[in-house]
Amino acid sequence: MKKELSTNEFIKIVLAICDNVEKEKDYLSELDRATGDGDHGVTMSIGWSAVKEKVSTLEDNFTFDKICMQIASSFLSAVGASAGPLYATALMRGGAKLKDLTVINSSQLSEFFDAAANGIQDRGKANLGDKTMLDVWLPTAKKIKDISSSTDNIIEILEQGSLTANEKMLSTKDMLSKKGRSSKLGERSRGHIDPGAASSALIFKTFYEATQNL
Ligand SMILES: [Mg+2]
Numbered sequence: 001m002k003k004e005l006s007t008n009e010f011i012k013i014v015l016a017i018c019d020n021v022e023k024e025k026d027y028l029s030e031l032d033r034a035t036g037d038g039d040h041g042v043t044m045s046i047g048w049s050a051v052k053e054k055v056s057t058l059e060d061n062f063t064f065d066k067i068c069m070q071i072a073s074s075f076l077s078a079v080g081a082s083a084g085p086l087y088a089t090a091l092m093r094g095g096a097k098l099k100d101l102t103v104i105n106s107s108q109l110s111e112f113f114d115a116a117a118n119g120i121q122d123r124g125k126a127n128l129g130d131k132t133m134l135d136v137w138l139p140t141a142k143k144i145k146d147i148s149s150s151t152d153n154i155i156e157i158l159e160q161g162s163l164t165a166n167e168k169m170l171s172t173k174d175m176l177s178k179k180g181r182s183s184k185l186g187e188r189s190r191g192h193i194d195p196g197a198a199s200s201a202l203i204f205k206t207f208y209e210a211t212q213n214l
Contacts, residue, residue, distance in 0.1 A: 001153050001155070002153060002154045002155050002211065002214070003105060003106065003152050003153065003154065004103050004104065004105055004154070005103070005104050005105075005109060005154055005211070006102060006103050007062060007063065007064055007067060007102045007103075008060075009211070009214050010064065010067065011055055011058070011067065012210060012214060013206070013207055013210040013211060013214075014051065014055055014067075014071065015052060015055060016206050016209070016210035017048060017202075017203055017206045017207070017210070018048040018049065018051055018052040018055075020202055020205075020206045021044045021045060021048040021199065021202065021203075022045055022048065022049070024041070024199075024202055025041035025042065025044065025045045026041055027041065027198075028040045028041030028044055028195050028198055028199055028202075029041030029042055029195075031192065031193055031194075031195040031198050032195040034192040035177060035181075035182035035185055035188075035189050035192050035194075035195075036180070036181045036182050036195065037181060040083070040195035040196065040199065041195075043079055043082070043083055043084075044079075044083065044199050046078050046079055047075045047078050047079040047083070047084060047087065048075075049078070050074045050075060050077065050078035050079075051071045051074055051075055053074070054070055054071055054074035055067075055071065058070060061102075063098070063099070063100050063101055063102055064095055064098035064099075064101050064102070064104060064112075065095040065096060065098050065099045065100065065101070066095075067095070068091045068092060068094060068095020068096075068098070069091075069092060069095055071091055072087075072088040072089075072090075072091035072092045072095070073088070075087055075088050075091065076088035082180070083133075083196060083199070085123055086120050086123055086124050086133065086196075089119040089120060089122070089123040090116035090117070090119045090120050090137070091116065092119065093115040093116055093118065093119030094112040094113065094115045094116035094119070095112075096115065097111045097112050097114075097115045098111075098112055105152060105154075106148045106151070106152040106153065106154050106157055107148050107152070109144070109148070109154060109157070110141075110144045110145045110147075110148040110157065113140070113141040113144050113145075113161070114141045114142075114144075114145055116137070116141065117134070117137040117138050117140070117141035117142075118141075120133060120134055120137050121134055121137075121138065124179070126178075126179045127178075129175060129178075130175070130177070130178040130179045131172050131175035131176065131177040131178065131179065131182070131189065131194045131197070132172075132179050132180070132194060132196055132197065133194070133196035133197050133199070133200045135168055135169075135171065135172050135175070135194070135197055136165050136168045136169050136172075136197045136200040136201050136204070137200055139164055139168050140161050140164045140165040140168060140200075140204055141161075143160055143161055143164040144157055144158075144160070144161040147160045147161070154211060155208075155211060155212055158204075158207055158208035158211050158212075159208050159212075161204050161207075161208065162201075162204045162205045162207070162208035162209075164204075165200065165201040165203075165204035165205065166201050166204075166205065168197070168201070169193060169194075169197045169198055169200065169201035170193065172193055172194040172197040173190075173191060173192060173193045174190060174191075175189075175190070175194070176189055176190055177189035177194070182194075
């Protein structure tokens with residue numbers, strides 16, 4: 001049972017995400033080669049490496065919103081296109097919900113994910129079913145919100161979120177791409193998992209596992 005998350009713990013989770021993205025870099029690029037330009041793993045690696053470097057310079061008294069702002073801006077400086085602004089917006093919008101806080105509870109965590117998912121939707125202008133990262137973020141944030149109304153155990157909430165994220169990531173395989181480079185493939189975009197959905201599911205999975213191991 002875990003009811004609260006501190007900024008120090010959040011930083012450990014972020015570092016675990018950086019490490020797992022690095023481990024899955026080749027897989028993410030391989031997914032992108034099927035329908036795009038094959039750079040998603042490299043792009044994510046560049047972005048999260050910049051985040052890792054930034055995190056080591058953060059001061060101990062930083063609040064959630066400040067940490068999110070710092071890592072969003074380093075991600076955006078490193079990755080200017082496509083996934084860069086989307087992840088940066090997610091972090092900034094999510095962080096803005098946690099202003100001046102150094103410890104959060106489960107409902108604040110669910111507000112973080114909800115704002116992050118809405119930020120991705122606003123910035124990317126995709127709809128559900130377009131075969132993008134939004135197909136993971138929106139339903140996962142909703143699941144987290146729903147679960148957090150019945151339990152305040154952060155581990156349980158993140159476990160359910162991680163399961164939903166994985167299921168929704170797999171569901172992009174049968175979708176027809178309507179956004180970005182892969183949309184030009186038309187019917188040929190079917191049969192492949194969206195790389196942005198895959199990196200998003202990896203983030204939710206790592207968020208859960210790292211929190212469990214705190
Ligand atoms: Mg690409």
